[in-house]
Structures are given as structure tokens and as C-alpha cells.
Amino acid sequence: MQEIQSLMGGFAVAMTWFNLALMFAGVTLGVLIGVLPGLGGANGVAILLPLTFSMSQQPGGTTSAIILLSCIYWGALFGGAITSILFNIPGEPWSVATTFDGYPLAQKGRAGAALTAAFTSSFVGALVAVILITFISPIIARFALKFGPPEFFSVYLLTFSAFVGMAKGTPFKTIAAMMSGFALAAVGIDTVTGQLRLTFDIIELLKGFDFLIAVIGLFGIGEILLTIEEGLEFKGAQAKLNMKVVLETWKELPKYWKTSIRSSAVGCLMGIVPGGATPASFMAYGLAKKVSKDGEHFGTGKVEGVVAPETAAHAAGTAALLPMLTLGVPGSPTAAVLLGGLLIWGLQPGPLLFVEKADFVWGLIASMYLGNIVGLIVVLTCVPLFASILRIPFAIIAPVILVICAIGAYTVHGSMFDVWLMVGFGILGYVFKKLDYPMAPLVLALVLGDRAEDSFRQSMLGSQGSLSAFFANPLVGTITGAALLLLFWPLISKLVSIARGRSAA
């Protein structure tokens, strides 16, 4: 149990008053950053990176520096859920899936329950991931090495498959939305050929359609347009405003242990591979909907539908730090900035980091435990406060949301064009809702379309165009098989029932 010993050493490093104060500061800042759409964890960490430079030159300072930055990251992971649940505006990409059930819950007056469920499952997901990192990080690191382009593609395929058939209404509408997402994702530079696509010589289109702007527009602006039409007020203003709701929700949560375990597994896998927190949350939600007894009622305000994506997102977000530390490959955009930080501080991420800078690594791992506990305390005590935002009259809060959305869209790339784009997406979001087209497939395709396409074409380059690459070894074969099974499950189950019907007759 050498790990336990190292971990205790890590706690000794991390548990100074200074570091604890940094944790509180970092988490609080992170929650704020997470709440503001557009200003993501990656931006927040990048802005504060130069500040940590002088900090890192003190003895033991690199540990303090990474504690501050990683706590901002935890805070952002927690904070992303808040606006998703209250206003149907995801503060971070990984909380899009949280809106599916979180927002209906808030509309039913159960915002407090949804927030508590979201925060608690975030914590659980992170805890599982940290425990994994603590005890079996070498094995995990080796597993991540098995992932080449075909494996990545099969994972993305699995995500899409877990999602198909999820939306209510006709599958053709889902496909139409998903295809528009793919088309939007194709705009900009193409990694594989290095050519520009669909930019029509318009300079603003060079950088493609940022997923964040689409989300802010589709969900945030679209929702406000709809609310204006329906009567200028938020439903669910009658949310309970005391801490009892936390305890009540906690009593309900153990029921969903299966979902928690499944989502943690999905999250850890996606974080390590590294696929990222966003696909993890979508995949976990899709799986929960398919597997759970309550599956058909997902989307109408089920606590389980909040538990699944939040657990997975936080597990993935935490696990994403492992490939960064052991391989130097960031599992998420925020991890990429942290990686840059390590290099600037003079640390070298890689297989030897655990040996050479054991103090730093175990200090960081210990801070993952502590930081998440701190985070949970901070956000849970604020649940009534957050929920009370819904009591503010719509006439006041709507302009504020609009302004925050606009600032958020501007911050992503510092470009005014993006603000207009956001408005465009807002109108699209409104039209989608009126015509009953699902937005989630569009968003999912926009996030993953690019990466799925890259890994598919990389695989094809490697295999000289043979599709057998996706069944070339047991690992990729299993994932592809699972994806295809999930994709055709509705057809298969129909066939099975027809066959049964026949034999009965």
C-alpha cells in the first residue's frame, strides 16, 4: 500500500492554511467562471496562469500554483450546471446534457433538488476518478496508449449511437438536426488535408463555428425568445429555499447507484482516453435513458437524468488530468492550458513525473480530494441562493441573461461577429423548438463531428482505406460492436418481439 503512504505525504503537502485558502479562492472563482457562459475553465485558467509564475518559484510553490489552477477547474465543473438547471443555458459544454432533465425539474419547482443532485453527483464522479488515479494510474496510462485513430472513432461512434433515438418525435428530425451539426462542424480548416472548407472567403468563418457560441445561442437566446412568447415569466419560481432540500435529495440519490456507477465508468474512460468531459456527459445520459427503468420519462424532469451526465462529466474532467500528467496529452481544453503551465513552471509532464516530482504529483492528487470536498461545501451551501435567482422577476433577469450571453459569446474569441452569430443561433433555436426539432443532436454533432471525422480519416489513411481497421483487434472490435448494437437496438428489439409474437401464434 505504497500509494496510501504517498497520498498521506501528499495531504501533508496540500494541507497548509495557505493552500486551503487557495482552494477556497480557486473553487469560488471557478464556480463564477463556470456560471458565465463563454468564459470557460480553459479561459479562466489561462488568464490566471501568469500570476502563478512567481508563485511557482517559491519552494513548494508549484504545488500551490497547480492547486489554485486545478481548483478553478473543479469550480468550473461544478458551476457549469447552475445556469443549465435554472435557465436552460449551459455554462460549460459538458453541462448541455444536464439541461435535458435539470431544466424541467426547475420548471416543476424542484430547482434545489436538481442543483443538489448535480453537485453531489459531480462530487461522486470526481471521487471515483481520483481513487482510480490514486491506485491504478500506471495501468490506466498503459490502457490509454492502446487508443489509436480507429479506437477513437469507435468511441465517438458509440457516443452518437447512444444518442440516436433519444429524442422524442420522428427519427428523421433527429437525423436532420444531427446532419446540420455535422455540416456546421465541417466549416473551417480541415486537419487531414490542411484545406479550408465552406468558408467562402469570409474571414470570420475561418475559425469555424464554435460550439460554445452555438450553445449560448440555441439554448440561452432561444429559451428567452420562447419565454417572451409564452408570457414573460419563469416557471418554477416557487422553489423551496432552505437547506432541507439538500438532505431530502440526498435521501433520494442512493436509489440511482447503478446510474452513478455506470456514469462514473463512462466518465473515467472518456477522460483517460482522452475523449473529454462533453462526450462523456452525452454518452452517460444516452446510456441512462436506454438502460434505466424510467428511461421513457427522461427529459420530463427526472433526477436520474441529472445524475447521469453530471457524474460522467466530473469523472471525465478529473480523469483527464491523468493523461496530462503521465503522457503529456491533455484530456480537455483546460487540461491543455494546465499542461502549458507545468512546462512554464519548469516541470516536465510524462511517465517520469511521478518518480521525479513525487511531492508535486501527490500534492496535486491530495488536492483533488480536498478541492472537491471544498467545492461541494461551497456549492451546496449556495443552493438556496442559486435557486432564489429564479424569484427575480423575468423583466429584470432576462436582460441580464442576454447581456451575459453576449459577453460570453464575445469572450470565446474576442470577436463581435460571434455575438451576431449567437443571435442567429438563438433564432434557429426558437425555430427548432417551435417546429419540434431536437437541438441536442445538432450540438452533439457540432462538438464531436470534427473529431469523429478526423479519427475516421486518420484510420483510413493508416489502413489504406480498409474498413476492417474498426475490427482489427479485440478492443476496437468490442467498442464498434457495442456501438452498432446500440444503434440498431430499436430495430433488433422490434424484430425479436415480432419473432416472439409469431412463435406465440
Next chain:
Amino acid sequence: MQNAPVPRFFRRTAVALSIGIASLAGAFPSFAWEPTKNVEFIVPAGTGGGADQMARLVQSIIAKHNLMKQSMIVVNKGGGAGAEGFLELKGAKGDPHKIVITLSNLFTTPLATGVPFNWKDLTPVRMLALDQFVLWVHKDNPAKTAREYIEAVKKAGPGKMKMGGTGSKQEDQIITVALEKRSGAKFTYIPYKGGGEVATQLVGKHIDSTVNNPIEAVAQWRAGNLKPLCVFDNERMPYKGKVAGDYSWNDIPTCKEAGVDTDYVMLRGIFMAGGVTPDQVKYYVDLMEKVRQTPEWKKFMEDGAFNQTAISGKEYADWVAKAETLHLGLMKDAGFLAPGKK
């Protein structure tokens, strides 16, 4: 109320403060020109990559050593393989509060995509360093030298061995093509999004070799997962400190020594917008010189095994012009030019 006496304590503090400000101002020598507002440091690439790291290091050093009265703010404009950042600077003619750090995409992006910009639209300030490229293979690869590896690639047949690299029609692929041209070997080139990812793919044996920068692959070298075969420069890297076991950067032969005569280095330099005054240029030349003298910068150079050539003025502009011709030639040969570019 207006004539109320100022309390003694506040008066003292005010005096102390003004002295403080005066002495602070005295710490800065006077310049013919200096920034009057925040300086935007444009990175024509995403967060976390080599150019981004260097820009953020420069920003940190300037902040830590108080090298500039105004703040420097790093902004990533990586859209369209960096075209977004360069076009912004091109459009900011005469604006002295914007600088950009370059990658090879200063040359490759306009050539490969046809996006209308050229380094001549900008004002060269100074070179910070040159980034090296090293030919890496997995530690289990039987080849002991670059020549042996290239022979193995030829023997396997065209397109059988996979070379991984960052991006398409950019530096990594250009080196691969140059290597193919010199040696007659033929790779299948697989583009990825980032250098760290490429190194990991090599460790996982999903590709057979890479031309990673030293800093992208050094951790895996030290862990014994990868081995370097040769460096694509005219001279060996000067760093003699032990890096991986008994080996130093200096022990890696040049590709020419190793029998595959190919060389390529990547510019890490600073440019300003067009139409700025010589005083403004001089300010940034001096500023970057001060940055280069700090211990933090020197350590970063050594960790990343950079080639520390750093020139400015006409010498720099000439170097850039030569580099552009070189890229044009290489990309033309490889058939990477966008339609309409000659």
C-alpha cells in the same frame, strides 16, 4: 467640507505613495516610444501548443520582472491554421499595441490555403529562437541509426510505414516530404491535432516514427519509450547536460551525419503590424532582448533544446525572406500549393 483638514495619517500615506510612484517610474528608463495601453500578444494557434507556451512564458517574465509599464495580454487566434491571427494583424496597420508570435504557419498557411496574407504585410521585430525537429522512433524499433530506419522504410515498400505529425501541409509534413525526396523512402503521413498526441501515438505504436520537437517528445525519451535518431539541423544541439540516462541532446547526430541529408528549423519570432515607426519596433526589440537575458528564459530554452539564434533588424528580415523561398520550394515540390499560388 472642502476645507476640512486632511487627517495626518492620510497625508503621510499620500506622500509615501507619491514617492513610491515616482521611484517606480524612475525604475524604467525613458524610451523614444513605449506602449500607452495594454499590448495584445497574438498567438496564431490554440492554447497549450508550443507557440502558446512561449507567448505565455514571455508574458509571465515581463510581468514578473516589471519589464513593461503596461500589461501584456495573450490572445489565441488560431482559426484557419493561424490565418485568423495574421489577418487581424494585417488589418491593424500602424497599431503598435499588437504583436504576434510565429510558427511556420506564417509561410505555410497562405501557401496551402490561399488566404491572402504574407509576412511582408507585417513588420519583422526579432527572432526569439528556432525550434528543432528530431526524428523519433519507438524504443523497440530495430533501427539504430536514421540510415538504417530509412532503409527499413524503403524495404517495407511505399506507404507501408506511418509517419505521424501535427497538422497537414505544415512543418511536420513538409519535413516528411523533404526526407522522402532526399532518401527515396515513402511514408504514409497521418496528421494529428497536437504534438503531445503525436508522441503518445508513437509510444502506443499506432505510427512508426515522428518528427516531434524536442519538448514534445522529451518526456517519453527520458522514460525510455522513444529513441531519437537524428536532428534536422546543420549542427548538433549544444546542450550537453544528461537528459535521458547517459544521453544528452548533444549526443543526437544531425541527420546529415546520420546519412539522411535533410534540415529544417522553425521560426519562433515576433512581428508587428505593418506601418509602425522604427522607435516602436526598437521598443519591442529591446524588450525581447531583456526577456532573453532572464534565467527563466534560459532554462526554458535548455529544457526545450531550442536553437538560440536570435537576430533582429535587416538580418532578421533577410532570414525570413529566405525561409519563405525555402517553404515555397518545398511546398511546390510536394504539391501542397493552393490553386492560384505559384
